[in-house]
Amino acid sequence: MSSMWSEYTIGGVKIYFPYKAYPSQLAMMNSILRGLNSKQHCLLESPTGSGKSLALLCSALAWQQSLSGKPADEGVSEKAEVQLSCCCACHSKDFTNNDMNQGTSRHFNYPSTPPSERNGTSSTCQDSPEKTTLAAKLSAKKQASIYRDENDDFQVEKKRIRPLETTQQIRKRHCFGTEVHNLDAKVDSGKTVKLNSPLEKINSFSPQKPPGHCSRCCCSTKQGNSQESSNTIKKDHTGKSKIPKIYFGTRTHKQIAQITRELRRTAYSGVPMTILSSRDHTCVHPEVVGNFNRNEKCMELLDGKNGKSCYFYHGVHKISDQHTLQTFQGMCKAWDIEELVSLGKKLKACPYYTARELIQDADIIFCPYNYLLDAQIRESMDLNLKEQVVILDEAHNIEDCARESASYSVTEVQLRFARDELDSMVNNNIRKKDHEPLRAVCCSLINWLEANAEYLVERDYESACKIWSGNEMLLTLHKMGITTATFPILQGHFSAVLQKEEKISPIYGKEEAREVPVISASTQIMLKGLFMVLDYLFRQNSRFADDYKIAIQQTYSWTNQIDISDKNGLLVLPKNKKRSRQKTAVHVLNFWCLNPAVAFSDINGKVQTIVLTSGTLSPMKSFSSELGVTFTIQLEANHIIKNSQIMSSKFIIYVVACARVSSLKVWVGTIGSGPKGRNLCATFQNTETFEFQDEVGALLLSVCQTVSQGILCFLPSYKLLEKLKERWLSTGLWHNLELVKTVIVEPQGGEKTNFDELLQVYYDAIKYKGEKDGALLVAVCRGKVSEGLDFSDDNARAVITIGIPFPNVKDLQVELKRQYNDHHSKLRGLLPGRQWYEIQAYRALNQALGRTF
Secondary structure (H helix, E strand, O other): OOOOOEEEEEOOEEEEEOOOOOHHHHHHHHHHHHHHHHOOOEEEEOOOOOOHHHHHHHHHHHHHHHOOOOHHHHHHHHHHHHHOOOOOHHHOHHHHHHHHHOOOOOOOOOOOOOHHHHOOOOOOOOOOOOOOOHHHHHHHHHHHHHHOOOOOHHHHHHHHOOOOOHHHHHHHHHHHHOOOOOEEEEOOOOOEEEEOOHHHHOOOOEOOEOOOOOOOOHHHOOOHHHHHHHHHHHEOOOOOEOOOOEEEEEOOHHHHHHHHHHHHOOOOOOOOEEEOOOHHHHOOOHHHHOOOOHHHHHHHHHHOHHHOOOHHHHOHHHHOOHHHHOOOOOOOOOOOHHHHHHHHHHHOOOHHHHHHHOOOOOOEEEEEOHHHHOHHHHHHHOOOOOOOEEEEOOHHHHHHHHHHHOOEEEEHHHHHHHHHHHHHHHHOOOOHHHHHHHHHHHHHHHHHHHHHHHHOEEEEOOEEEEEEEHHHHHHHHHHOOOOOOOHHHHHHHHHHHOOOEEEEEEEOOEEEEEEOOOOOHHHHHHHHHHHHHHHHHHHHHHOOHHHEEEEEEEEEEEEEOOOEEOOOOOEEOOOOHHHHEEEEEEEEEEEEEOOOHHHHOOOOOOOOEEEEEEOOOOOHHHHHHHHOOOOOEEEEOOOOOOHHHEEEOOOOOOEEEEEEOOOOOEEEEEOOEOOOOOEOOOOHHHHOOHHHHHHHHHHHHHHHHHOOOEEEEEEOOHHHHHHHHHHHHHHOHHHHHHHHOEEEEOOOOOOHHHHHHHHHHHHHHHHOOOOOOOEEEEEEOOOOOOOOOOOOHHHHOEEEEEOOOOOOOOOHHHHHHHHHHHHHHHHHOOOOHHHHHHHHHHHHHHHHHHHHO
16 A cells, blocks of 8 residues: 555454544544444544544545455456456547546556545546446456356346336436426427436437447446446345445535545545535526525526526536546546536536436535435435435534424415415416315415414514414314325325326327426425425324424514505605505414424434534433434544643633644633723623623733734624624724734625635635734634634634523523423433533534634
């Protein structure tokens, strides 16, 4: 093995690591491999900055590649490839030269070749014409075994039986049918055919591939009969995957970018991969990018409404298979979503649907972990997690994410809009028998909302609510005619109205289909969410009903009524716009899930192994109880920084400063008073006073004048951040801070591009020194900055946290969750409500302080 990799053999699996692994990383890899080999679930805690991401990637991918064949078999595989090398045009001299011009190498020697290459998953940047993908190598190995007379009659017969040609097409049609509308395409014969997937638009000839089909290499795995090679390798005779895919979930897209950068450093950087993300991150169509609701606009274009279509969608086939994608510059090793977007713009191919198409042949799929927990997203993305491996990194927030995934909220306005649209379908006699029951559901819920609106109890200023238990809601639904027996029928009606075509009576013995109008994307999304929570409520004899609280909330919003009609029906602009503002009551129907095990019930027991990791999982027992998952393998790894390297350590109380004294030494401590000697007690009452705000500002200015380069300052809430900023602007302290550092404030919500631009300003101010000494980034615990972003070395020479980020005690969901835990703490082993509340704060605090390591 090349000296650039450190080699470890753990649990019979050979792992190549970028450097000499730390003890905590070895412990992590050992636990992961134990779980993967025994098909058990893992709960692993490793402190922030201890290199757990590399340990996760290397151990999981090494295990996956060990299933595809041992290194001892390489000689046989290579020999078979020479005998069965393909002579098609794609492997001709011209094609080979083109590959070499893109940086390919025809020769590489074992054992110096990284394992990703030796197992056939290397990028084309290092492939020779004879060495292509994993599918091709194993296919060649299979054929070679026949030539060696292995006396396996079943193997020979199996090879002669081809799967049905339409199997792949059916899978693609199901994948795109949930979200993508069929498009018409004209063919030479003049007939109109339906395109159910971008891949079906590939002709038998393309610039990168020869005419006809190649059955002895992977160059045509997406075409016609050549599907056999990929299908037979990936699946056995029962149709189950032989080699599990790895679904790697983390909280944000920014964290995914860091994970893929780590993957680039490993010997497994050429593994077939993809990254799933929303249209907000990947859509490149000009009309959609500038639209407020990109999902609905995209679906309109795919529908071909107003004579427009999405030309980017038509180009998906250009880069929708792993082999083709890796031929492009920069894509032969682990890539980031921005690189796929850039390539999609260049080739006019939709990155959003390309990433989805790449799932089929990907060995590892990266995505935010709500994509794996949310039933609606799994369905729209066509994610089948059965017998796959699920890794959830930075999983300290997984409880909140799981509860949110099984919850749903709908406004009265949305219900009325859906009712009116369904009513229009019924009145126009469009699938009347299917639309009528759905309209009845909306009408019943609207009537129930109106009937209970007058019984709401005031809670805060201009807000009121009323709460029902899940079992009480079931009784209400029963009165509406929605029961365990009738709900499956409603689901059938809903599935029917989503179909864009319906069969008509045969004409001259020929069955035909016609297009039928369907409900809008917004109504579809609303009904899908509603039916999701109803499914959970009715599932398994209402097993989860006690885990739900249903609440009607009333708030008020101000709307501008600028357009007013005169007596002639013409629009006139009022002289005083303020008079046109109206105060409107807003009613929201909430289905709140208080038990994260509800969402996990969909994947627990189906996946092969679940691996949960984070730097702040303690207490471990509560995670297992909350998620309803038995984690047989648990680990609490030590930090790579030794105790002797920490100068002092105290319990974090209110105002905390954590500073890096040298490249190895860290000072951690609490500060009880500011430069003027005033006490710093960051309780809610004290933070409201000007004395506290001024003293904290003076302390922050003192730190900025003392510590060079980057400084992070975390606050418990956006509300306090705005108060401090407003006060410091009025006193001139903000101006003094800006004289010393470039001051950046984390935005609440907003576009991803805005946040990325602010981060880049912060990094540039530190990297390129000017008149100011670095930068100050003021952020919020549980915000984007505090979760998983890398602020090592100069980017965070000091981290200051002000107060403890307890969840909002007045938040209704927080109150209900505390009550739920108190009620179920003894029965299910949950933390009592008070302990749960405190743990949420300290986990958030640990994550913020961990940015400096």
